[in-house]
Amino acid sequence: MGKVVKRAYKYRCYPTPEQAGQLNRTFGCVRKVYNLALDARTRAWAVDRQRSTYVQSSAWLTEWKRTEELAFLNEVSSVPLQQTLRHLQAGFAAFWDKRSRYPRFKAKRKSRASAEYTRSAFRWRDGQLTLAKMDAPLTVVWSRPLPSGAQPSTVTVSRDAAGRWFVSLLVDDPTVEPLPPLSTAVGMDAGITSLLTLSTGEKITNPRHERADRRKLAKAQRDLSRKGKDSANRAKARLVVARIHARIADRRRDHLHKLSTRxxxxxxxxxxxxxxxxxxLRNHSLARAISDAAWTQLRSMIEYKAAWYGRTVIAVDRWHPSTKTCSACGRINTAMTLGVRAWTCPGCDAVHDRDVNAARNILAAGLAER
Known part of the structure; x- marks a missing residue:
């Protein structure tokens, strides 16, 4: 029997004004504790050359709560505050292992507004979710069922820039099982004209989600730029821009999920x-198109779904000359220029579509490494 997969199920939720106020306070306290701990750990290293730990930052949190200035931290559940310290510890661990850069401070208007609750800070009963410090359950739209008998181990509540509320439940999902093994393998060449070109010759069209709403987005951003700073009208205009961005991101995410699953x-x-x-992305001529294609997000989806279903993902070195190498004879065409979409191999006279040829070379290089 395979390992049970932990999977997060995300739903829209609609908190009451009282619940929204409590959650907004929690988000603010989480951000405040994270920034205080990051500042304290940074100063401890700069002054005393001491590497602080989660245990030390947890002790600092207890001291902060006792001060008059930070007494408001006692008004929210302590669990999300402890969880943000654990997230900070994970960020430092990734930095020490050279997997990411140094942790950065959270800004009110730029950072994700979220709070994570563990089992001691919420009640899950009869399909209803009640968070700590709340008297009534959250109103959640159950757009898809949870696995039968699932018991959430972690609940994350978040609010996006468009003002939408979400709740994410982490559960053990026994329905995710390895798929029957296959003999097929595919190489992929990422692009802009075509989102992906497969070694089979198939080209997957780039939907260009951002371009579809570009005119509407530009108008909304012009309206936002004309509003007075910190005015009520600016807040309304900012919300219009955020909703357009959210709609673009939702369409893009939906398409990538379907493509990666397939x-x-x-x-x-x-x-x-x-x-x-x-x-x-430093190429300013292509940065917008590359961001809209979301290659990193697609790769992440393929990798974790492959781990779920018993598939293999192989990453070929970025410097592999896949575009200029003939997939038939292996000769490298050094005379080929970047703008060429089709070319003929000077060695074997094979005619190649540039992207299909690259995908086939990527497949061959990946199978050779295995």
């Missing part, structure tokens, strides 16, 4: 390029 279900091995998207 690729993982139809192939035993998926070979991709190990692209440095962050560096590619």
């Amino acid at each position: 690729l993982v279900r139809e192939n035993q091995t998926v070979v991709i390029e190990d692209l440095s998207v962050r560096n590619m």
Whole structure:
């Protein structure tokens, strides 16, 4: 029997004004504690060269709550405050392992507004969710059922820039099982004209979700720029812009989920390029199109779904000359320029579509590494 997968189920929720006020206070306290702990840990290292731990930051939290200035921290559940200290510890661990950069401070208008509750801070009974410090359960729209008998281990409540509320329940999902093994493998070449080109010759169209709403978004941003700072009209205009961005992101996420699920279900091995998207975004001519394509998000979805369903993902080195190498004879065409979409191999006279040829070379390189 395979390992049980932990899976998060996300739903829209509609808190009452009292519940929304309590959650907003919790978000503010979570952000405040995170920033205080980050500042204290940074100063401890800068002054005393001491590497602080989660245990020390938890002791600091107890001291902060006793001060008059930070007494408001006692008004919210202590569990989300402890959880944000654990998240900070994870951020430092990733920094020490050179997997990410140094943790940054959370800003009120830029950071994600969220709070995480563990089992001691919520009640799950008869399909109703009640959080700590609340008298009534949250109104949740159960758009899809949870696995039978599921008991959430963690609940995360969040609010996005468009003012929408969400609740995410982490459960053990026994319905996620390895799929029957296949003999098929596919290589993928990421692009802008076509979102993906497969080694089978199939080209998956780039929906260009941002372009569909570009005119509407530009008008909303112009309206926002004309509003007075900190005015009520500016807050309304900002919400209009945020809703357009949310609609674009929702469509993009839905498309990537469907595409990644299909690729993982139809192939035993998926070979991709190990692209440095962050560096590619420095190209100001292509930054908008690359961001809209969301290659990093697609790769993340493919990797975790492959782990769920017993598939293999292989990342080929980004410097592999997949575009200029002939997939038939292996000769490298050094004379080929970037704008060429189709070319003929000078060695074997094979005619190649540039993207299909690259996908086939990526597949061959990935299978050779296995």
